[in-house]
Amino acid sequence: MSAYLRLRAVPPPALRNSATWLERLFQDDSATVRHRVVRHREEVLDGRCLDQERIYAGGSPHRAADRPQAQVVLGGRPVPRADPRKPQLLVLTAAQARRVARFLTTADFDALWFFARDELLPRYGGVRAEPETWGAFIRGHRELTAFYTRTADCGEAVVKWLSVRGA
Incomplete structure (x- = not known):
């Protein structure tokens, strides 16, 4: 199984509650994506x-509704798609992205690890591979x-696309 996650910052006024519109956010060529990653407008996790x-799952014991650590990677409001076999969006x-940014900037990574x-x-x-694994x-x-942090500084929302292939 291979998986990757793309996160894209989007100005709230431009955000649409349409799977088709959200899909278009992720149709750019690889050079455009690399440019946005360098500018912290997009992130790609392998x-x-x-x-x-x-x-982040073992983070601090906040109430479920107040758990920004649960939103870092796979959290967010799912957008319904006509074909459930397509990657999840x-x-x-913007408020949730700010909470996540605050969580990440104050988190003790070693404690989370x-x-x-x-x-x-x-x-x-x-x-034996812990130093390399911890480093990754x-x-x-x-x-x-x-x-x-960049997304929160700009007051933007985040759209995520999780792609899992093969099972």
Whole structure:
């Protein structure tokens, strides 16, 4: 199974509650996507995206409605699609993106890692590979923090597209 997640910052006035419109956000060529990633307008997580989510799943014990850590990777309001086999689309409001940015900028990554490490390490080479595994996940954390911080600074919403192939 291969998976990747694309996150795209969108000005709230431009946001539409239409799966067709949201799909168009992700139809750009790879050069355009790279340009937006460099500017922190878009982020792309590779196959570890589902495991990156596990880093935040063990976060602080807030009420479910107040859990920005649950929205970092796979959280958001699903947008109904005519064909359920198509990749899932999720939307975070600008206010939710700000909460996620605050969470990420104040989170203690080492504490989050501690809660997830025993589940993650066996998939990535065990304890001997922990420095490399930790390094990959801290890089993902930093990339997400930069993306959400820039998005929050601009007052923008986030649209996510999760693509999972093969099962």
